[in-house]
Amino acid sequence: MPTYIALTYTADVDWTRPEYAEEMKEYAAFGQAAAAIMKGGHALYPTATATTVRVPDGKGGDVITSDGPYAETKEALTGFYVLECADLDEAIATAAKIPAAWNGAVEVRPVVQF
Template identity: 75%
Template sequence: MPTYIAFTYTADVDWTDPQYGEEMKEYAEFGEAAQAVIRGGHSLYPTATATTVRTPAGKGGDPVATDGPYAETKEALTGYYVLECADLDEAVAVAGRLPAAWNGAVEIRPVIEFA
């Protein structure tokens, strides 16, 4: 069965903050309802906690790390789910039930399975 990653894009907030408790409850309800196809996933801390790494000199060069996200955006990558679905249509149906789809966006990508 194909595997898909459903990336959630929402407001760039700290989901551990109690003020988001109701929305986190909705995610928990989604998790219970879709447990048959969920194979993993996590929420991410806000982009302010990100570190961006580049190697300006190219392959073999020294990596340079900078604090903060790659780009400033209204919505940020805030989590992901690993879904094992029969096909893309099923993955779209499952992702449409994610709270992120109601007030943000969900991007689905198929996973390449290397042997």
């Protein structure tokens, strides 16, 4: 069966904080409902904790790091799910049930199997 990644884009918040407990219940309910096809996933800490790494001179060159995300956006990449679905239609139908789709966005992409 094909594998898809569902990238969640929402407000850039710390999902571990108590004020998000109610919303996290919605994610837990989604996780239970999609358990048969979900092969993994996690929430991510806010973009303030990110470090962007670049090696502009190519392999073996100097490593340049910068604090924060790769790009500034209104919504940030805040988590992901790995889904094993029959096809893209099933992956899209599943992504529509992820709470991030209700007030943010969910990007669904097929995973290359090596």
